[in-house]
Amino acid sequence: MTKTTRVQLELAERSYERLNLLKDKTEATSYAEVMKNALRLYESIIAQHDAGKRLCLRNPDGQITEYEVFC
Template sequence: MEMPPRSVERLKRLQEVTEAASYAEVMKNALRLYEALIDEVETGNEIMVKRGEHTIPLMIFAA
């Protein structure tokens, strides 16, 4: 898989932060999370983030 340098850096950082054994593990986990989020949005649910006392929508899927 070809990736731009910035994406490779992001992948490396995620591997370090999550202590994943490989880039493949990072990608597998990322796909699982992405799929779960898409499933929730497709069923009409909102993804929310709690920041301190405030709960706000996570707008990663906004058009």
């Protein structure tokens, strides 16, 4: 059994709407699942950034643009 800790969040209306939208778009079963996935992604991006790597996006035409996460 994994030990868990309960966390209560207070979100602005817009933040709650965004959380709800992400839950629907990703077909997550709970807000906790959305938050866990977001934390994994954020942690990974930070680790890659710390290793000197940069996140780039490619548009449908093939043009690549660096996405500046930490300006």
